[in-house]
């Protein structure tokens with residue numbers, strides 16, 4: 001029996017998913033399934049763990065099962081680019097894709113990590129535009145967030161990293177897209193600034209802190225993209241100084257919400273997604 005393109009045999013169930021290795025820890029199936037259910041969409045969201053992306057078979061297999069869109073997690077965010085028919089400017093800049101939209105059989109790659117961060121931070125810091133930001137790190141997450149911060153109108157962005165050369169390379173690439181005086185390598189020296197964001201993995205062990213106490217003191221608000229532990233040593237220190245703090249869970253939820261909107265063309269039920277993620281995360 002043939003079904004309309006991109007649907008399962010009942011004709012209106014659409015199939016979505018996430019690929020990665022490992023994927024069993026991913027909150028995405030819980031989050032998207034709850035979102036579909038709350039809007040009475042009879043869709044399915046599955047995890048696909050691949051040891052490798054077999055270049056001949058992967059795309060053919062996904063097209064055969066009629067998948068309508070999917071997320072990509074570690075380690076395939078770059079490798080997926082090989083399979084795309086088109087890519088958004090931001091994903092191209094980042095050389096990283098976390099969402100594939102399938103439209104008229106064409107695979108289009110997007111990166112929603114930066115948008116996820118901006119939406120989460122604007123919720124607790126509405127004056128992001130024209131603000132000053134210190135960003136720690138120069139890896140994939142740092143690139144997505146720094147691009148999105150500059151795109152959102154941040155006035156001054158300072159980037160520091162353990163390996164300075166990587167921060168310099170990131171800044172070199174950013175100044176090709178944005179006004180050069182808005183971004184530089186380094187740290188605020190004794191001057192106050194608005195937002196400190198940690199994009200490094202330092203703090204996941206629950207013990208280490210990615211920057212000096214002085215740099216935290218100079219910030220008005222502090223965010224960490226780590227969500228496990230929920231309060232990293234950096235956030236604990238900032239909290240003890242009376243600063244507003246935010247961990248990375250809402251970034252994760254909003255990047256999922258952005259994928260949901262790309263696929264369904266309707267706003268995601270963010271409150272439902274937050275509720276299920278928080279329930280599962282803090283079990």
Ligand code: ATR
Pocket residue numbers: 136137138139140141142161162163166199200201202
């Ligand atoms: P992601 O995609 O999550 O950003 P990544 O691209 O591997 O991951 O980047 C990890 C970031 O954490 C980098 O900025 C890395 O610093 P280096 O460029 O010097 O490697 C930073 N990082 C990881 N472990 C660190 C540590 N122990 N101390 C300081 N920075 C660290």
